[in-house]
Amino acid sequence: MGKDRGNQVRLFCAAALCLSLSGLGVYCLSDTLPTLPEGRVEMAAAGFILPDGAFEAAREGLLFQGSESRAASGSAPQSSQTEEAPVQGASSAASQPSQPEEEPQASSGPAVPAGLPLRNGPVETVLANGIQETTISNTGIQYGNMWVKNTNKNHSIDIAAELEKEPDVKLKRDGSVEILIYHTHTTEAFQGDTRTQDNSRNVVAVGEKIKAELEAAGFGVRHDTTCHDYPSYNGSYDRSGETIQRNLEQYPGIQVTIDVHRDALGSSDARVKPTVMVNGRKAAQIMIVAGCDDTGNIGFPDWEYNLRLAVRYQQAVSDLYPSLARPMSFCPKKYNEHMTHGSLLVEFGTDASTLDEVLYSGELFGKAMAQALLQLTESAA
Numbered sequence: 001m002g003k004d005r006g007n008q009v010r011l012f013c014a015a016a017l018c019l020s021l022s023g024l025g026v027y028c029l030s031d032t033l034p035t036l037p038e039g040r041v042e043m044a045a046a047g048f049i050l051p052d053g054a055f056e057a058a059r060e061g062l063l064f065q066g067s068e069s070r071a072a073s074g075s076a077p078q079s080s081q082t083e084e085a086p087v088q089g090a091s092s093a094a095s096q097p098s099q100p101e102e103e104p105q106a107s108s109g110p111a112v113p114a115g116l117p118l119r120n121g122p123v124e125t126v127l128a129n130g131i132q133e134t135t136i137s138n139t140g141i142q143y144g145n146m147w148v149k150n151t152n153k154n155h156s157i158d159i160a161a162e163l164e165k166e167p168d169v170k171l172k173r174d175g176s177v178e179i180l181i182y183h184t185h186t187t188e189a190f191q192g193d194t195r196t197q198d199n200s201r202n203v204v205a206v207g208e209k210i211k212a213e214l215e216a217a218g219f220g221v222r223h224d225t226t227c228h229d230y231p232s233y234n235g236s237y238d239r240s241g242e243t244i245q246r247n248l249e250q251y252p253g254i255q256v257t258i259d260v261h262r263d264a265l266g267s268s269d270a271r272v273k274p275t276v277m278v279n280g281r282k283a284a285q286i287m288i289v290a291g292c293d294d295t296g297n298i299g300f301p302d303w304e305y306n307l308r309l310a311v312r313y314q315q316a317v318s319d320l321y322p323s324l325a326r327p328m329s330f331c332p333k334k335y336n337e338h339m340t341h342g343s344l345l346v347e348f349g350t351d352a353s354t355l356d357e358v359l360y361s362g363e364l365f366g367k368a369m370a371q372a373l374l375q376l377t378e379s380a381a
Helices: 002-032 040-049 052-060 068-072 159-164 203-216 236-250 303-320 355-374
Strands: 126-128 131-134 141-143 146-150 177-182 220-223 256-263 271-278 281-284 286-291 328-331 343-350
Touching: 141 159, 146 303, 159 303, 177 203, 177 236, 203 220, 203 256, 203 355, 256 355, 271 343, 271 355, 281 343, 281 355, 286 303, 303 328, 303 343, 303 355, 343 355
Parallel strands: 131 271, 146 328, 177 220, 177 256, 256 343, 286 328
Antiparallel strands: 126 131, 141 146, 271 281, 286 343
């Protein structure tokens, strides 16, 4: 009994000594460490209590931020261009004969660690309820973080060279109308509607988002909501061409026009929904379309000026919102782009995209478009 009591006393004394030394050690460590900047104290503490992998993720910001942290710490975009063979994808069941088609291809972007929220970048490809949600990317020619898909037979494209060329656009931002937004296929709508004359739920609503961002940047904008595809779909481009001409006569300062569309991809069994995450919110991917008089017989002699502006839009979107833009379509079509040197067509989502997703895309594209055009104002000369 006496022996046991002696052991207990010795154990108690040893425990007390350990506690005293631990307290002294922590005091000495805190007294000798240099003053840490704000936020580093938490990281120092995390180093003592987190497993090595978790601590490394926390130190790099991956536990508290989205994929933009990883992108920012990656290598700089390459300036070289690479040509890839076109990828064969699903045919477009609902696409119109006058609209370009694009094959969906899932992104090969960086994976997101399990349990961490994806804030920016590609979405996971999922097929549910007849809708395949995916991110279309990495098709065609690459320059930096932007892509261009060239479907012309007689014309190649040097993206770097085109970015160096000046578009034939010089805006004043003096309150006059210099930008026209219109819709050749005005009734194109989104998931749940497909087509509607309700302008709060079709591509007209997307145009309003773009207009708001351009006006916030100081540009004078005319949004013409004339319906061109109802009651007759045939002849839509002829009618929208008349609308453009009427606006050019009424507002002779117009230099830039945007024809806002909605795409349709996939099949009746699996409609494709091109989607991307931007700041933690889903956005419908967009596609900029630049036409080319590939054979010289479609009446589009000055298409190169439009191309110069298109690659600047593509670069602005890709820099601000990576993966928001599908590869730009450089194609042997006209789409009324011959009417000014600053005319282009932009597809927003597909008939499987939600209204909220395409309205968000309209807002984002409007910001990127404004940034590109601000470099083409007289004050920027």
